[in-house]
Amino acid sequence: MDDLEARVTELEIQTALQEDLLATLNDTIVKMQQTLDLQQAQLRLLYQRMQEKSPGDADEPYSLMDEIPPHY
Template structure:
């Protein structure tokens, strides 16, 4: 009977540890999703700026060479 109680106690400990791990992973995943959303927003903004700069120039397409500092 004592062996059965020890096994049940061990299973309860494992279950508690797994629940803690799942909570930790869920929290980490939520943070990563927030970072990904932020990065996608920044990428959209940069893409929009590139498109806006290209459309302002008239017939010439936007080029990264236009961004080279004058001392190069």
């Protein structure tokens, strides 16, 4: 009977460790999703700003020369 009790205890320990691991992995996935959502929003904003810069110049590629600060 002691052997059976030890096996059940070991299984309970393993289950608890697995539950903790799953919770940790879930938290990690939630943080990664939040980061991805933020990056996508930033990319959309950047794309929108680039489109606003040259609405009629669709044939001309974007140039960093257009971004020279006014003090130059």
